[in-house]
Amino acid sequence: QVQLVESGGGLVQPGGSLRLSCAASGFAFSRFDMSWYRQAPGKRRELVATISPGAYTNYLDSVKGRFTISRDNAENTVYLQMNSLKPEDTAVYFCYANPTGRGNWGQGTQVTVSS
Numbered sequence: 489q490v491q492l493v494e495s496g497g498g499l500v501q502p503g504g505s506l507r508l509s510c511a512a513s514g515f516a517f518s519r520f521d522m523s524w525y526r527q528a529p530g531k532r533r534e535l536v537a538t539i540s541p542g543a544y545t546n547y548l549d550s551v552k553g554r555f556t557i558s559r560d561n562a563e564n565t566v567y568l569q570m571n572s573l574k575p576e577d578t579a580v581y582f583c584y585a586n587p588t589g590r591g592n593w594g595q596g597t598q599v600t601v602s603s
Contacts, residue, residue: 490514490592492583497597500573504601508568510583510594518561520587524568526579526599533582537568551577573601 496508508524521540527533537557538546545557556569566583578601583594 490585490587492585492592492594494581494583494594494597497581497599499600499602501603502574502601504573505569505571506573506599508570508581508597508599510566510568512564512566512583512585515585515587517564517585520585522557522559522566523584524557524566525582525584526577527582527596528576528579531579536581539566570599573599575601577601 491513493511494508496506498506500506519541521538523538524536525533526536534548536548536551537555539557539559543559547555554570554572557566559566570577578599580596580598582596585592
């Protein structure tokens with residue numbers, strides 16, 4: 489079955505960097521869009537970034553120029569490099585794919601930006 493497993497979250501000071509990873513299995517990874525979402529306490533889940541099979545990318549306006557999504561099709565892994573982190577980036581970050589038409593989520597990884 490489809491599995492998405494995130495890692496790489498943690499506590500970082502403002503201005504710092506983190507790299508999130510999402511290991512995918514159970515589907516033809518290279519053929520599907522992969523996305524990162526985030527959800528802060530009391531807020532709706534929002535789309536942060538998407539990468540297509542051909543590596544075309546889209547970003548939430550507030551992270552453009554700071555975050556970079558990438559994929560390694562040989563390793564079935566998608567990454568989110570986050571630089572110049574701000575307190576407002578604090579959230580649980582989720583990996584998302586939709587190979588089955590029903591939507592598949594990882595368990596999430598917490599990112600906390602605080603001094």
